[in-house]
Amino acid sequence: MSATSTVNRTASTSHGVAPATQHAASWYAASANSSPERPALSGEVSCDVCVVGAGFSGISSALHLAEKGVKVVVLEAARVGYGASGRNGGQIVNSYSRDMDVIEQKYGETAARALGDMAFEGNSIIRERIAKYAIQCDLREGNLFAACNSKQLQGLKEHKALWERYGNRQLELLEGDAYKREVGSDRYSGVLIDHSGGHMHPLNLVLGEAAAFESLGGVIYEQSPVIKLEHGQPVTIRTAQGVVKAERVVMAGNAYMSGVMPELEAKSMPCGTQIITTEPLEEELAKRLLPNNIAVEDCNYLLDYYRLTRDNRLIYGGGVNYGGEDPADIEAVIRPKMLKTFPELSSVKVDYAWSGTFLMTLNRLPQFGVINDNVYYVQGYSGHGVTCTHLAGRLIAEVMTGRDERFDAFAGLPHLPFPGGRMLRVPLSAIGAWYYETRDKLGI
Template sequence: MSASRLPLSYYAATASDASQHAPLEGALDCDVCVVGGGFTGVSTALHLIERGFDVVLLEAEQLGFGASGRNGGQIVNSYSRDMDVIEARYGAETARALGSMAFEGNRIIRERITRYAIDCDLKEGNLFAACTERQWQGLKDHRALWARYGHSELELLGRDAYRREVGSKRYTGVLIDHSGGHLHPLNLLLGQVRAFEAQGGRVFEGSPVISVTPGEPACVRTERGEVRASKVVLAGNAYMSGLLPDMERRSMPASTQIITTEPLTDAQARALLPTDRAVEDCNYLLDYYRLTADQRLLYGGGVSYGGQDPDSIEGAIRPKLLTTFPELSDVRIDYAWSGNFLLTLNRLPQFGRVEASVYYAQGYSGHGVTCSHLAGCLVAEALAGDGSRFDAFAGIAHRRLPGGRTFSVPLSALGAWYYQLRDRLGW
């Protein structure tokens, strides 16, 4: 059994490393076995091996097969629920703890890129675009909120000024985060894998995990092998099934779709995004877009609850692109794909332990690029003996989805329809 190929996407077509790793066969011993070859798993594995741990990484498909190799490539700070909501629901102490880490994932990514000379098309800056006057006021509040937690690299541009950033008439203003950015996520991942292997890390693809048995040691079994480890880290996110049944009742896969145009001319690219920053709007079902290194417009949006794709990805996303940039009506779409992320009811990530030997981190609810890199750092800290920051997340209670996943999908879709109507009416 060899690892499956990555789903066709712009990222897969421009990946920096096409090599594959053999599946696990036989028995191995190590300090830590990490299950999942996406950002969470790879970040964890790299942080651990830097600390001197002997680490084995198992991936069911191919490295980057899940959301880490398919996302919008935007470096967006904080969490899917912002600090005011966290403070109101979980108290000032939890808000202070999470607030102190809200902008750390961004810094970790840049440190990884610099330390290991990872070529992943990093570009600086991202911005949030308001489609209504209500959203514009929300951006002003957002800037003040982040300033309370020490983040000041923000700039507001109103209706008369934002067009220097975005060549679309649909917005009322934008908030620029100068510390954000965008990149090729799959190449970021693969660069970290190479760094992990260069330090002695062992990687196996095409090795879906059948069972995890906590203990001393814990035992991780695949179809043709097993790993005995002092600790296990489960990092499969939306693509892990059956290994964390209780958490599965408290989260749900959701898919988002992306299209990428043919390469644009210099003039076209400058007209759309003059400063080459990434953009996401402020709608509940938001659109997000950016230019790639070869000047394609990568445009995503929409959410399908339960992880099901629309009949036509291009048919679902192209109208959104044309609402923003009607001048691209004749542009060719070269790539169209989707991928699942894991959604939690409170939109905050799920960190925790199963007994003493099995750790997990997942459920970033659309903010996985930065938060997954933070997660890897926190898991490594905990396994090295300091679990204080990990426990700030692990202490957050996660309620079960109403009706389980079967009934939560239509309920979530109904809720999304309501918020989409609010967006359209400007409520």
């Protein structure tokens, strides 16, 4: 097999609505379940709640609300799952980008306990959705965290104790060569397996959830980027060809809402990550790499993550581009990372390479809140959004139907602007990442 190939590539943008209007040329798009192309909004419609963004945050919110009998309209700038929800690594990883020990240290025991009580709920919601609506998204069990040195292994021991304190009893630590039961690589010092985690086809998951929402009477308009939001009662949401009048709004566009909510932009930053997908591997080779088909992410600050697909391709991702700009050659960036982990793949072709943009906050915790009592927002999962977006949808439905304490636990977290403003946030973040990456390489 040749190591060179014609690779399907795609680009993302950090500047609001992406210029493309179809799904990225990813393996996910190539293997997606059938889904209708929905019309753009035209004319004026009214609803109880308008959700802006048809990714995991938006569709989860819309589905939870529709299940409660709320009339919901969803506006999507491109296609359902166009952004990070349809491009990510597909790993079901519990908790948040900053864990409960950090939350407790910075914000106190009450905040840590409140968020800790919800840290594993998004995982359960995903599984509930898949079962209830018979969503075909290749769900597989288990994910693990891999330590690249002894310091990280000690961190995993502490991580296990922390999560067990918050109720996760499905953890298993493998030290020394015992980890090779799960990963056929010489890179690691040990791993922590979360048997309650897993992996799946993320685009098919969000497409299935969108279909479930529509089955309950919900309406989705695609190719309908929001160009203006006018506060009031009702709220007016304008697109190029239409208007939505809504009693309440959920802003769930994450990194693709530049210009629509300027009051939030200083407190978040679009970031890009890249993924490659190999040609299908022979069964014996795939089994050697990941004997039990588990999903993996390492413990580095700029982490690598990978897993197998249903047809034995290896999906491998890593790296962060602050500001969301794409590298000129995605395969050239990610392939060396893959070969460092699995040198035996040197002659394997890469069939797909793509990037996606996620939204990062300064404290790496999600931003939930409300403006003028009727415009809610959920965003800023900082690369840890698959499970938390599903939790966000449930909390949106709760706060809009009279239960606000769980939403308020997130809304009460302070979020500061990035130092240096829009001009300096990218270089300053890159310098910080270089510092932590150097520490990872030195094992300190």
